Amino acid sequence: MLAFSDIDKQFDLYVSNMAQFAREEGIEKGREEGIEIGEIKGFYNALVGLVKDKILTVSQAAQRANMSVEEFKKKTGLKDE
Numbered sequence: 001m002l003a004f005s006d007i008d009k010q011f012d013l014y015v016s017n018m019a020q021f022a023r024e025e026g027i028e029k030g031r032e033e034g035i036e037i038g039e040i041k042g043f044y045n046a047l048v049g050l051v052k053d054k055i056l057t058v059s060q061a062a063q064r065a066n067m068s069v070e071e072f073k074k075k076t077g078l079k080d081e
Helices: 004-052 058-064 069-076
Strands: none
Touching: 004 058, 004 069, 058 069
8 A cells, every 4th residue: 555655756756747748848949939939030031131122022032921001111121112
């Protein structure tokens, strides 16, 4: 028969393992979100570069980003065409 102290140790181990698992899951989710944000920022930066090089207009870049011209300008900091 298990003593209460053995049950306490098993419970503490279980809680510790679950906490470790939760930390690892959180770290992985954070990495995935960071990669996604980086990809989006890179996409916007590429469009801004094309606008600055006069390859695209702000309107064309906004269309490629699936947003209005005003929303695109606000997100990217562009002032005008």
